[in-house]
Amino acid sequence: MAYSDKVIDHYNNPRNVGQLDKGSAEVGTGLVGAPECGDVMRLQIRVNPETQVIEEAKFKTFGCGSAIASSSLATEWIKGRTVEDALAIKNTDIVKELSLPPVKIHCSVLAEDAIRAAIGDWKKKNGVAEAEPAAVTAQ
Amino acid sequence: MLKVLDSAVPVACWSCSVAHNESILFCPHCSKIQPPPGGDYFSVFGLAPRLDLDLGMLEHEFHRLSRKLHPDRFARALPNEKDWSLADTALLNDAYRTLRDPIRRTGYLLKLQGAEMGEEHSGKDRKDPSRVPADLLEEVFELNMQLEEMRMARKMGQTDPDLQADLTAAKKKFDGLLDAVDQDLRGQWKVWDEGDEAARQSAQKTMVALLDRRRYLSNLVRDVTETLGA
Incomplete structure (x- = not known):
């Protein structure tokens, strides 16, 4: 199976590889896996608490080229969006952009799951922070 | 692709017309070769689905059936029988390769069972993001x-x-x-x-x-x- 040029580009030059401080209240972490192929993907976002805009996104994926490209593209797309806007990204958008073949669609699903998990984690943290503002300022 | 064996449905032998279990490679009555049966891989070896298999017996059966199905034995047979000897051999090889490997065998049996459990289960499974703990x-x-x-x-x-x-x-x-x-x-x-x-x-x-x-x-x-x- 041949990878599309866009997959190869993201695979060779992955965008936003790295790690954010998991302990920070502004950071949401999503860790997801595809048991079908043994891939594991971590996607993190840093959200501006005033604007709800995702200012930074980082990922680290252990998996095939399509999984790496899907998560790399996902971080590019969510950066600069508000949290709610980022939730609008669908795996089918990733499939289209990267021309993923049917057998690799689960890689795009994984990337969408990772976005949702990271935002979910941030929301959970944020909910706690809103209830106890003193705890946040104490950090 | 995975079919669940329905041994309750007998099939008539193309040669002697005696009904037999559809998972059999040779007619038990007239011993003629049969078209590839529709049952699961276990039934090719006359087994019910199970996980702890006697691999020595499986290998022995594989060799015995391989010899019986060998295309050389059908050199003077009807064209259909020649085709079936090839198709049955291919099925036997697939079945043996799958069943002799413990991991492939387990995965295969689980898929067989999944097919039996119907849509509700597979639908729920697909949507379950927490499948990986x-x-x-x-x-x-x-x-x-x-x-x-x-x-x-x-x-x-x-x-x-x-x-x-x-x-x-x-x-x-x-x-x-x-x-x-x-x-x-x-x-x-x-x-x-x-x-x-x-x-x-x-x-x-x-x-x-x-x-x-x-x-x-x-x-x-x-x-x-x-x-x-x-």
Whole structure:
């Protein structure tokens, strides 16, 4: 199976590889896996608490080229969006952009799951922070 | 592709017209070769689905049937019989390759059972994002990070003997984790083979989770072995 040029580009030059401080209240972490192929993907976002805009996104994926490209593209797309806007990204958008073949669609699903998990984690943290503002300022 | 054996439906032999179980390669009445049967891989060997198989017997049956199906034996047979000897041989080979491997056999049986459980189950399964437990993901991610660090160090040309030792230790660790999964799987085989319907259901769930874990671990073993060999 041949990878599309866009997959190869993201695979060779992955965008936003790295790690954010998991302990920070502004950071949401999503860790997801595809048991079908043994891939594991971590996607993190840093959200501006005033604007709800995702200012930074980082990922680290252990998996095939399509999984790496899907998560790399996902971080590019969510950066600069508000949290709610980022939730609008669908795996089918990733499939289209990267021309993923049917057998690799689960890689795009994984990337969408990772976005949702990271935002979910941030929301959970944020909910706690809103209830106890003193705890946040104490950090 | 996976069909569940329905042995309640007899098929008439094309040659002698005597009805026989559809999963049989040769008519029990007139001994003529039959078209590829529609049952599962177990039924090719006359077995009911089970996980703890006598591999010696399986191999013996495989050789016996292979000889009986050999296309040379059908040199003077009808064109249909010649075709069937090839098709039955292909089916027998697929069945043997799948059943003799413990992991493939387990996966195959679970798929067979999944097909029986119907749409409700598979639909729920697909939508379940928590199928991979969080602690497994954490563990696998962490192991991958450690392995990558060692691989990077090696790529940079470090010939640190500690690094080699770390990699060897990592391989030993992954191998051990994989062995533990295989032992757990064997334990579940017994539960499935000997249990009632409720026990089988719970064993199936456990085995699906174990195979998921196994896939992650075997990727790690593959990667660490590659790094050690490079």
